[in-house]
Amino acid sequence: MRSRARANLFYNSPMEACVVICRTRKPADRRGKILFIDAIHEVARERAQSYLKPENQRRIAACYRRFQGESGFAAVVSTSEVLEHGANLSIPHYVRPIENRTARFGDNDLTTTFSAFVATGREFWLQMDALGDTLVAIVDEVASDV
Numbered sequence: 001m002r003s004r005a006r007a008n009l010f011y012n013s014p015m016e017a018c019v020v021i022c023r024t025r026k027p028a029d030r031r032g033k034i035l036f037i038d039a040i041h042e043v044a045r046e047r048a049q050s051y052l053k054p055e056n057q058r059r060i061a062a063c064y065r066r067f068q069g070e071s072g073f074a075a076v077v078s079t080s081e082v083l084e085h086g087a088n089l090s091i092p093h094y095v096r097p098i099e100n101r102t103a104r105f106g107d108n109d110l111t112t113t114f115s116a117f118v119a120t121g122r123e124f125w126l127q128m129d130a131l132g133d134t135l136v137a138i139v140d141e142v143a144s145d146v
Contacts, residue, residue, distance in 0.1 A: 018091070021064075034082060035067050037074045038095040040122075045129070072098035 042056035052060070069075045075094045085093065 030067055032079050033067075034077050034079060034089075035064065035074060036077060036091050036094045037063055038091045038097075039073075072096070 037060060039052075039056070039060050042052060042059060043050050044053055044056070045051075063070060063074050067076065073095065077094050082089065
């Protein structure tokens with residue numbers, strides 16, 4: 001029962017989750033630095049439920065252990081830089097997505113082109129999922145009041 005409760009913690013929720021790890025005994029070479037990991041593209045979504053597959057969990061954990069930047073995925077930022085930006089902890093502020101503006105259908109195979117298309121439409125579909133989830137919740141609420 002307990003693991004099931006954790007598994008459904010954000011069930012049917014349009015919000016994205018963020019995990020913050022704070023350490024009181026950080027290794028000396030990591031002090032004064034913050035590791036930001038943008039794992040949004042690691043999330044699988046099926047039937048209004050988002051989850052991380054084991055391979056995605058391993059990638060995130062490996063990046064955390066390495067504590068190094070990775071283009072489009074992670075960035076190590078000094079606390080002074082974060083403070084210069086008004087203490088903004090928004091992950092997209094520090095981890096910029098990799099953009100491929102020059103790719104055309106003729107330059108790539110169909111799989112690569114489709115993947116690029118899906119990535120560019122990600123925000124739209126997240127908003128559509130959130131809208132759908134909201135409408136389902138409203139219908140369920142109205143039905144329970146009847």
